[in-house]
Amino acid sequence: MVDVKSRTRLLEKRVAALAVSNDTIELATNICQDNGMRGSGLGNLLRKEWLNDILVSSSEDFRQASSDPDTQFLNWISVRSKNRYHVTFRKIEAARETYGASWTTRLYGFVWPQEIALAQRCRLADNPLLATLSALFLREAEGNPGEVFSTICELYINKFMETGSDHSSIRDMKVSDIRFLPEIPDELALFQQYAAARYDERLSGMSADKLQVLADLAAKDEIRDRNLLACRASVVIAREHPLRRMIPVISSADLHRLTPNELYQVEEVFLGKLDAGKIDVQVGSGSPYGPFIGFFSDEENRRDILGTLAFDVEVLDQQQWEIANLNYEWLNDLPTDYRKWRKHWHPLMEQWQTAVVEGDREIPMDPVSDFGFFLFKSGLA
Known part of the structure; x- marks a missing residue:
């Protein structure tokens, strides 16, 4: 049998292998606060929970965590902080x-x-x-x-x-x-x-006055949390039905001279802010396409985002290949918004594919959204 002292040394060695930097702890605290958690020392507090979970997890989980503790802890905290009342x-x-x-x-x-x-x-x-x-x-x-x-x-x-x-x-x-x-x-x-x-x-x-102040703060917390809940529900809807594919959104984006790929990037930033509760939506409001249009209609928002655009060349090359191999069956899954152009789908699809494959049109991050732009700009209906 291994004695207690030896087991303790082994445990200390495993804990040391999961050490994270102070910067990581601070970043973890910021993530928690962005996700609505309140209180001090959240990064340190949840690091202890993470440690305890990893130490009793499988060998594979431990190997993965110890390979890059800072990254693995932040990945864990991003999920954990959205589930505030998680029981280990x-x-x-x-x-x-x-x-x-x-x-x-x-x-x-x-x-x-x-x-x-x-x-x-x-x-x-x-x-x-x-x-x-x-x-x-x-x-x-x-x-x-x-x-x-x-x-x-x-x-x-x-x-x-x-x-x-x-x-x-x-x-x-x-x-x-x-x-x-x-x-x-x-x-x-x-x-x-x-x-x-x-x-x-x-x-x-x-005193009654002091108690009322605390009650008002409690109500404020609940209203803020409900807004965050509504925001995240809207994100789920937008992930299932991307906003950039909606004709009203495409129309407004075209008005502001946004390309399909720029709109793609703007939507990613918008959904990140929405997921963090930084965009106002109402509970049960459904798709957040209205707030999204308002977001990119703001010139400052567009300028801040479009100045940092970067796309993976390998991903775009793969998209170009996939677009070249699309057939008419692909049209069956297009959004209902696009059906007003249905009688022109086949010739317009061929024109669009040729333009993308021959380099006359920017390779799109989202072919469906890009084709929506192509339909909208065709002048046909």
Whole structure:
């Protein structure tokens, strides 16, 4: 058997292999803040979580992480910071050992996200104490999700053992429905029990005015987070149905003398800003083509982006080859916007292909968008 001292030395060696620079820690903190996380020392805090996850992961995961710790950590933080209340595998396993697989599946898969969603809804509560308690709970759950999850598990199991059931009105609801409830349920949620035990004493001597200030901040956080949620939903829609392929967008881009490849690049920048919540959209607003047109209609935005354009020559060469080998079946998958030119598709497609292949037209990053420009500029309909 390997003794404790030897195991400790091996562990220290593995930890050292995952060392990251201070600049990486600072960049990680910035990524967290850009994704809406709040609090100090986020980079260091989440680095510990990353370390713990990697140290108990497979050998392949460890080899990949240790090959370039700075890059691997930042890749991980980019995903993790968008899932603020993520519970590590270790904490889930600990719950499974305590409560069993069935209970843990319910606790992690349903109860935990439901309590988070209800706390988010309650940040907009008219009652300033409830709004403040909700915000404090979420702040702690964001910074130390594993420990908060463990306590919520304990509260849930204790309640179930005492009453023989879970009478909460939210247990059969979708998380998205809970967060946008028109009215807050008139019951003591698990997160409220947790927050009351943790913060009641701290808040009990606070003046009504100070409590209202905190409640206003809680509401501001929720509104900001809802905007971020709407932004990311819009990004998903735009990735599935690229904005640059829409005729209204193409028409406006042509008005501002943007080429198809320039529009492609501008859309990538726009979606990056949208994903970070830096563009205003409304929840449920669908495709963000309106804000996108507004974005590239701004001369300063165009100037900043177009001054840094760069395209991979190998990618463009491959695109040229693929365009040369397209057949008429490709036309069947074009956006519905393009159907007004349908009777001219075949001859226009041949003209477009010839222009791209013979170098009379810039090789497009997105052939569909480029063909949309070609149709629009044809003067036919």
